[in-house]
């Protein structure tokens with residue numbers, strides 16, 4: 521195992537069988553995390569990039585079996601913010617909080633058609649900020665229009681590379697189409713963010729290895745990995761949560777194989793383990809996305825229950841994040857945090 525970890529640290533490649541062996545072995549998490557931490561330091565440095573997350577609508581036309589925003593969850597109070605409200609939050613995050621990226625996330629809400637989204641993007645881009653969207657599957661033309669309006673990055677997790685599993689848990693959606701969306705985002709000239717859920721019932725270790733190889737194959741610029749957290753008002757009610765340690769290991773292996781990308785310490789990690797984000801920062805992560813949505817709406821953006829910092833104000837959330845970063849001897853970046861490609865033998 522030691523040799524495999526050394527190989528990953530030096531060459532940033534592993535064969536599928538090698539990844540599977542590392543994922544299956546229970547005793548090597550600390551060694552993999554330490555190697556990922558060294559690679560993170562060498563390739564992207566000690567700076568942590570902060571991205572202000574605005575959850576602007578929880579309406580969704582999809583029915584993903586794991587997600588609290590799924591359309592069949594009738595218990596959820598739905599909300600959508602208007603253009604001015606979204607802009608005011610973005611302005612506060614940039615001007616008062618000093619954040620350099622705005623992330624707009626929502627369910628797949630058809631109210632925000634292409635023209636409305638582009639108007640919002642253009643308005644936010646009058647601020648000195650990078651802009652990321654995380655609003656689901658769109659057409660190639662729509663991604664191009666977002667780019668023209670000023671969108672810099674897009675987050676669309678593949679969720680799992682196991683097609684059958686994906687189509688079981690995302691009814692009515694097609695894995696191939698989701699993969700095509702990632703290609704269309706890239707072709708539009710937008711930075712590509714993807715990632716996976718760890719702990720879907722029926723998910724195999726082999727498919728997690730495939731997920732990591734997929735991230736490398738698509739040359740992702742950002743990868744977000746989170747454990748599944750079971751939501752009681754979804755068909756996964758009663759299933760087990762994903763394992764924090766396994767999600768952390770998938771994240772650390774992703775850092776070893778994709779050394780120069782951006783990797784967030786995700787909120788789902790913090791929700792499952794009280795020190796989850798700090799442990800992620802020490803196992804390859806270099807991004808945190810503090811939530812700046814107003815508290816009155818946050819409670820309704822319930823992808824999963826117990827979401828960390830749901831009751832905190834934006835200022836308190838940011839103060840907590842800053843404290844976590846400095847507690848592990850890291851600093852906050854003052855640039856916009858685009859991926860800086862480092863050329864190494866791939």
Ligand code: SAH
Pocket residue numbers: 586587588625626627628654655656657675676677679716717746747748749750751788823824
């Ligand atoms: N609707 C958009 C963006 C919002 S969902 C989209 O689906 O791309 C953002 C992410 O939340 C999803 O990609 C999924 O990986 C994650 N998520 C949803 N339900 C979850 C759960 N129960 N536990 C952990 N993560 C979840």
Ligand code: SF4
Pocket residue numbers: 580581582583584587588589590591626627628656
């Ligand atoms: Fe909608 Fe995204 Fe949740 Fe799926 S994961 S139901 S697309 S918000």
